[in-house]
Amino acid sequence: MYHPECRANDTSTRAQIKFVLLLSRQGKVRLSKWYTTLTQKERAKIIREITPMVLARPLKLCNFLDWKDNKAR
Secondary structure (H helix, E strand, O other), rough: OOOOOOOOOOOOOOOOOOOOEEEEEOEEEEEEEEEOOOOHHHHHHHHHHHHHHHOOOOOOOOOOOOOOOOOEE
């Protein structure tokens, strides 16, 4: 059903995946996929900030993290 306030190309209200990181329990990046354009320096900074958060989590906790204004998974 079409709603007049919904636009197919309107991304302001939809959540977008900006990146996906897969880290080992030792902190090594196993997979990184970036869906936005970032410099290598910005990517390294994001990885440096998220890695300690992931490593500090107990094994039984969910793997989705809130990071700044994004959700890290």
